[in-house]
């Protein structure tokens with residue numbers, strides 16, 4: 001297959017290209033603008049990408065119609081990864097996030113609708129953020145989907161969502177794809193828009209589509225420069241600098257941390273299997289881990305000295321819990337997460353230590369949020 005990977009020089013794209021190139025059966029073209037927020041002002045391309053035989057790298061912006069049209073020429077499939085990914089940043093760079101994520105996706109489909117092309121498949125990197133808060137169980141009401149926690153609730157440190165019907169305590173359960181989407185950030189809204197655009201246009205144009213909703217992805221190659229995403233990157237820099245690790249809320253909020261190799265496995269299955277067409281699939285490890293627990297694991301992986309510190313601070317729009325129900329992707333695509341959190345964290349820490357030590361951007365990013373009254 002000839003495969004175009006937009007955003008292919010990023011974290012997931014690099015890992016995907018290296019894996020697809022392994023057997024040399026595919027020809028890969030990467031289309032990426034080397035965004036300075038991810039790659040630094042003077043970008044350095046991973047030498048493994050430069051050394052690959054079957055990979056063509058084109059520098060371009062997905063919002064540039066002519067550039068994207070040229071990049072699609074001769075391709076059979078698109079893995080659409082290019083995006084702005086900072087949840088909090090999206091709350092004040094609203095038009096920009098809409099342009100790069102939603103509008104550029106609309107334009108990609110517009111090109112496919114109006115020009116001759118050979119694309120037969122599109123795989124979209126969507127996100128669990130489209131759910132907002134995850135699924136819960138209420139003893140009286142069964143499966144429930146609480147809405148976002150209110151500012152008043154967070155102010156009084158009532159961290160846990162309650163049953164939307166009876167107001168009683170609820171417990172977290174895996175979130176299925178059928179959960180009602182409830183994006184709580186502009187970033188999430190743009191990812192949800194991408195899903196609808198691709199699903200609807202793909203159907204009408206007769207192009208197979210597969211939508212993958214990733215949980216929190218980590219692993220070698222994740223951006224260490226971007227202070228707006230990737231809790232493990234942000235914390236790893238602070239551990240290396242001997243700085244404190246501030247943990248929001250009471251530290252028991254949880255995420256589903258999934259290794260990038262498992263994400264690559266899911267993308268390859270979605271790309272190559274007919275059964276994926278028309279489908280929307282969760283991709284995660286399928287298990288929740290609290291933020292405090294992951295921070296402690298990370299400190300251990302680095303033999304760090306400074307322990308995480310629960311601050312009781314919070315950000316508006318953050319969810320409490322969400323982890324993936326993997327029933328669908330396991331049944332239809334035979335997906336199985338393979339990398340355990342312990343081995344994944346060790347690999348991540350040793351990769352981080354091989355990288356230059358970045359500046360810490362967390363304090364600046366948090367100051368920005370405080371100024372905008374999005375964090376307390």
Ligand SMILES: NC(=O)c1ccc[n+]([C@@H]2O[C@H](COP(=O)([O-])OP(=O)(O)OC[C@H]3O[C@@H](n4cnc5c(N)ncnc54)[C@H](O)[C@@H]3O)[C@@H](O)[C@H]2O)c1
Nearest residue numbers: 007009010011012033034035061062082083125127214217
């Ligand atoms: N990493 C995660 O935890 C996670 C979770 C859910 C969904 N996703 C989605 O997966 C995709 C890839 O994420 P990632 O973690 O590899 O991010 P990343 O930031 O490492 O990579 C994104 C790449 O896209 C490029 N890019 C940004 N804007 C562009 C533009 N206008 N034109 C062309 N290229 C552009 C960047 O230069 C970068 O190389 C994104 O769509 C993201 O929303 C990621």
Ligand SMILES: [Zn+2]
Nearest residue numbers: 138141163166
């Ligand atoms: Zn109830």
